[in-house]
Amino acid sequence: MRPTPFSLQVPEAAISDLKARLAGTRFPDQADAPAWAFGTDLGFMRALAGYWKDGFDWRAAEARLNTFSQFKLAIHGIDLHYLHVPGRGAAPLPLLLSHGWPGSVFEFMELIPRLTDPARFGGDPADAFTVVAPSLPGFGLSFQAGQPRFSVEQMADCFATLMTEVLGYPRFATQGGDWGASVSARLGFAHPDKTIGVHLNLLPLRRDTAQLGTSPAEQKYLGELRHWLAEETGYSHQQGTRPQTLAFALTDSPVGLAAWIVEKMRSWSDCAGDVESVFSKDELLTNISLYWFTGAIGSSFWPYYARQHATDWPIPDGCSVDVPMGYCEFPAEIVRPPRILAERSFSDIRRWSVMPRGGHFAAMEQPEDLAQEIRAFYRGLR
Template sequence: MKNQAPITPSRVPIKPYEINVSESELDELKTRLHLSRWPDQVDQAEWNYGTNLDYLKEVVDYWKTDFDWRRQESEINRLHHFSASIGNVDIHFIHEQGENTNATPIVLLHGWPGSFFQMQKIVPMLSEPSKHGGKAGDSFDVVVVSLPGFGFSSKPTEPGMNFYKMAEIVNTLMVDVLGYSKYVVRGSDVGAAIATELAQSFPAHVISIHLSGSNPFIVQLPINLSEAEISFVEKSSQYVMQEGAYGMEQSTKPQTLAFGLNDSPIGLAAWLLEKFRSWSDCQGNLENRFTKDEFLTNVMIYWLTQTIGSSMRVYYESAHHLSPNIGKRVEVPTAMFMFTHDVALAPREWEERTYNVQRWTECTSGGHFAEWEEPGEVANDLRLFFNDL
């Protein structure tokens, strides 16, 4: 893959980017892991009180003795990484050109607590489909963005970096930096919110959007709900009460959390582990969906870049700095690829209140981390949707 031609020149300088963590940072992490203090746990706690102590100890033991960051780093660097300064934010992104010279541009947007790494498996499926059971003519030029405040993108220093502002940055990257006048967007979680903003703000550039998941944090109820919508609203209310405390905390006091999670690798792993187990289709066993290496690589990206605090702030910024697009319908063609094991699954009529839904697919395998859990299914649905447009 490393013989790929340079990406399109632009007025904004684009720099090749290689992930290369210093040995001193890895040594410091090992020291912190060995010096950690463990909390107590009541008998038969399982996962009812939060992250299970015994399993987290197992993960951390693996982290200390068997996890090889350099191997993961090398694998990540097989893709083409770049950075560009847009406004006052340095954006890290992956750009893999499709094997077809007329490949359609697509930008993949991760959510929280994911990262660009959750796209590692699906990128070659989209850029080189002939190597994965598809046709070369169905390839995409794939761009994977590390959102501002996530991964190897810089951390915003001013208030207001909400979904709308992130969408402006993504559109600038695609149009002004990479030179794509039109492109497709794929996202879930935070990525879906940004994809929605892109479709609302830049319909002349956005060909279509491909989304997964429904937002259970409902701000305003529409009128004339169907029975299925009423059931969704009730289930969403239950979810928010039982599982939504993280969102309320990150929307109100993210800085308080940041002190502990940025200082303790075990605290960080515990915070992310509970979400990966609860939100994925793993039937209560994380390793039914993610290897320890995969989970820890995602944790390492947060740890090494010290972005857990800045990543959580997107919840605060979007709650306190409202988008000008609130209430605006998405008219560009939209596909909803819904996983029945995701945190929330609204009926089609609910999503059609906001989106011009042209394709609706429900998948019984996979959960919240769609591109990671079922990359082949997502890639195939993207191709089918785009070919039908």
């Protein structure tokens, strides 16, 4: 297994094709109701599609990614894409940084420098990390048509091989949110000898209301969880049961793809209903464009299907992650289980922080706060 240096260069013909498709968009109508009442708002999408066609600069986004050292590697039956960014300090700690859905490695553009070169941002160089940030198998640049689909468990095994056998880090730190949190937790469970610690900004716990107890914290969470399951999980059921059907629509229509993703960026971020108060159009479209150009949206659904049909995801019943764990709870996160629940799955919680602002996309929304939390958690584990 020998990595090959990689630089992203989307063919000009693919950009021209995208613009032509945007020009020919057939928009739906919208019910007479407040904006966003039933999903992505028509007016917002008209404006976003217009900017995507006439104002968005994909080459600038591409160039920004290419400032980071990137590689491709044939591993576990796929070509895995990853960033490998050396830390600046006396002894940088290797850190595996995992994104989620509907995200990509573009989420980490502001976070990675704060981890690899903390002194540049007023931090201590002793807290530096060498960051390895893969595109999850089946996502973005880790996707080719017809390749095997990966579950969270398979992703964790793949990343353990990458870090230890390929890159030569016998033990490494982990961090993640969304699916990245599940991958990180699974690494701590399945590969504890390789995992220094697990830092999360989402708790990957089963969303089973029957398992909740009668404590005030659990009962409060029960109400929040019931609302989430009733009103916010339609996407998950579709992606987890009929991913192929949905893939036809979102692979063929750029505006359909954008509407599917933007609705989640708005709903799950700390934006008080105004998605552009947190993410610029350029940030939104950079991530969406990567899904479009790679054609990876259908395969990115696979972890949902694997979870829907698993019985022991991501940690088997009666088992726990026993390596040190740290967690930071952002106030607009999609679900916020109480510590009493987390302690049933993580036996060695070393840090539990409640953050003042931010949501599901913490690496983009609050990169400085997240970086400080990651550095603080691992400071005692070096």
